[in-house]
Amino acid sequence: MQYELQQVTQQYNGKTVLNIKRLEIVSGKIYGLLGANGAGKTTLFNILAFLEPPASGQVFFAGQSVFFGRTELHKLRQRVVMVDQYPIMFTTTVCKNIEFGLKIRGMEKGCRQAVIDEALDMVDLAAYRNASAAELSGGETQRLAIARALALSPEVMLCDEPTANVDVENQAVIRALLTRVNQETRCTLLFTSHDRLQAAGLADETIVLEKGELVDTSYENxxxxxxxxxxxxxxxxxxxxxxxxxxxxxxxxxxxxxxxxxxxxxxxxxxxxxxxxxxxxxxxxxxxxxxxxxxxxxxxxxxxxxxxxxxxxxxxxxxxxxxxxxxxxxxxxxxxxxxx
Amino acid sequence: MSFFIDSFLSAISLVVTLDPELFQVVGVSLRVSCISTLLAAVGGIPLGFFIAYGNIRGKRMVITLLNTMLAMPTVVIGLFVYAFISRRGVLGVFDLLYTQNAIIIGQVFLITPLIAALTIAAVSRIDERYSKTAKTLGANSLQTVLVILREAQFGICAAVISAFGRVVSEIGISMMLGGNIKGFTRTMTTAMALEYDKGSFTLAVALGLVLMSISLLMNILFNFVQGRGRL
Missing domain, CATH: 2.40.50.100 (RNA polymerase II/Efflux pump adaptor protein, barrel-sandwich hybrid domain)
Known part of the structure; x- marks a missing residue:
């Protein structure tokens, strides 16, 4: 089991925005997280990415109970990578953007270059290796964000609306890429979407949030x-x-x-x-x-x-x-x- | 008018012939300004970052105070530091008054708020998602701070350049705490004031030319840094 959430709630300014009685995420599967704006998708992602602690409840990661202390979180964040809906690229080259996470993990320079090349090949951006990341189009930026995450060989990849802001051609490329990543690396993949059909086509299972709570509906209708x-x-x-x-x-x-x-x-x-x-x-x-x-x-x-x-x-x-x-x-x- | 043109030509001659007195004064000015800018940057950049990102009470009040200090006249800072470092002051035993160190202390007080305020403005403009992205890529707190500082580097560089421009051209602190001692604490601005008082305009105009050139260089550097930031 990758994640297990029990009685997890999150509150902002006294208002409960997330209230999950129980949620289990199985390792190696693709999950689509569906819900309307404000349903709590991003809040849940922030908890799963260990970016913020829940107000209450317990989170288990890979069978271990998570304590949201600073040292613990830093270690866990190195096992989970989140790809934002509007990915932020550091103001430097494509190559150095991917290198950032590898450097932090103390990987040697020789190894880093090999990993960067492999990640860029996978997303078909090898030609942009030394280009400025700011010059990439929306679809290319999204692919670079995925490459940057992939290079770190995470156990879990959390993709927030991975195809929401790219053209149709890039949407197909990204969907195929995510499926390939899951099949080749067996990393657990969670993505948020408003699109029920996209989720059904990509995910093994779908999770639906409605006003911060898990619901049994299929989100459509x-x-x-x-x-x-x-x-x-x-x-x-x-x-x-x-x-x-x-x-x-x-x-x-x-x-x-x-x-x-x-x-x-x-x-x-x-x-x-x-x-x-x-x-x-x-x-x-x-x-x-x-x-x-x-x-x-x-x-x-x-x-x-x-x-x-x-x-x-x-x-x-x-x-x-x-x-x-x-x-x-x-x-x-x-x-x-x-x-x- | 011919008097001014004569002084101007003589001043150019002083610059071209590398007049020792002129360059001694310029050297002192640059030395104290560089050291004070460096020290203020070491204090002001982290202070600005902490105020911008720290979860501190009365943040608005602190920023208002900093902004007020930007308008602080140099003579007020001179008086304030004098009270501490004069013989009767609590730091009198260190015998700092009328030394280059005294000027440096005063100038650090002058520009630390400037660097802090401009750092706050620079880092506040950085998208919060940089911090989130760094964290989710596995960065610890210090590495996340460095990411934000790197993204704000152009704004911070501009802050430091502005601060240098401010200290190299100030006169109140240099006069009150340095004492304008020839060959020791005489800076470009204090020397210009003295030469003006003496009615000897040649050295004053020559120093003015050098000061203007430094200001011009600073502005070119400032525009270059800001231009790169926009790219």
Whole structure:
């Protein structure tokens, strides 16, 4: 076991921003950490990177309980490397940026050069060895940050939104690179993302944070919404303030904004064509935008004005003979809707 | 006007012929200014860093105090140090008054706040993520501090150059604590004041030329350092 967190909380100015009852991270796996802005992803990363101690709770690293004393932390930080969303490069050459961590670890100069060359080769930046790090593009900087981390042969790599600020081409390169690193070095890899699909494609497992707590949802299908009265004591839910949805089951009494609703993708029934009135509770119309096979299930992204994910069994999918662009009806039972 | 032109030409002649008296005065000035700048840098840079990054109470008050000290007249510092190093002062036994060391002490008091204040400004501009990046790459506290100082090196160099410019051109401290003793504590500025009092402008103008040249050099160096910082 790489990490084990028990009853870990973090507070800023008296406000609890992280509250994790239990979390286990297995060595050698890739984890995707999902959550909205302010969900606590960076706070959790800072604790996992030993950059800040938790307000309470216990952290175990490689089976050992972590004491957040200065000497202890310095030793642990040499085993875990974090790659920032906007990586900071020291104002020097590409080569010297990678050399920094190696020098700190007391590696001899001859060995350092070999490690630097290997790391640069891996991220395909060997041609920029003596270039100024400030001259690199966003994608190249991200790759250099990964090379700088890789050169240190860490047990754990924490990547904060590794593909958020790079172009599509570099996104694919970085995803492939992270997978390769994990396969070749067996280092535990955690990355944060807002993108459920990216996380599903890269991670062995996903962890979802919601308001600082671990949740069992798959992060997708969480929508901000407002409740509006439509007369006769009935309320309509505006998903992301734009798609009207007549809710099945119980509805919060108070009208207004600021609600968050989760539509369980396993409990959404998909019917071909527009077969029922959207005025009826639990009904949404849309078209299929994307289909992906995921083991024994098929993930469908349906555009109903917002993107709603539906999970079907392979058998259901085969029976329905669906294609991208098909018009479909989504039928949600009351137990498919959860208020967060 | 012809009087000024004559003095100017004679002064150039003094500079070109490497007049011993002129260069003796310049030597004393440069020596005390370099030593005081060095000592103030050794004290002021860590002080500025500590104030900027340290978790200290009343940080704003300390910064306000430092900024106030930037405007402190040299004669006030001269008086303050005089009170300590004169025969009747607590440091009177060291017999420092009217020595180059006395000038150095006064000048250190003058420019340490300047270096500290400019260091605070320089390191405060450094992105906090440099510190985080250094730590996550395994740096200890001292190594992290060195990373931040290295990133702020252009700003800190500019602070030191500014401080040197300030001490090489000050007169109050050199006059009050050095006493303007020929061949010993006579600096460029005190010599210029004396020559002016005597009505002998030639040496005063020559010293003025040297002082202006040093100021020009300092400014060129300052701009060069700042320019590199922007690259």
């Amino acid at each position: 969480i929508f901000s919404c407002s409740l509006e009265s439509k007369g006769g004591g009935q309320k309509v839910c505006m998903l992301q303030q734009k798609v009207p949805f007549n809710l099945p089951g119980s509805v919060p009494e108070k009208e207004g904004r600021g609600y968050r609703v989760y539509l369980n993708p396993d409990k959404i029934k998909l019917i071909q064509g527009e077969q029922q009135s959207q005025q009826r509770p639990g009904i949404l119309f849309g078209t299929i935008s994307l289909m992906m096979a995921e083991g024994e299930k098929v993930r469908l992204i349906v555009n109903v004005g917002v993107m709603v994910t539906v999970l079907l069994s392979v058998r259901e999918y085969q029976q329905l003979r669906l294609a991208i662009g098909d018009a479909v009806t989504l039928k949600l039972r009351p137990d498919a809707v959860e208020w967060l």
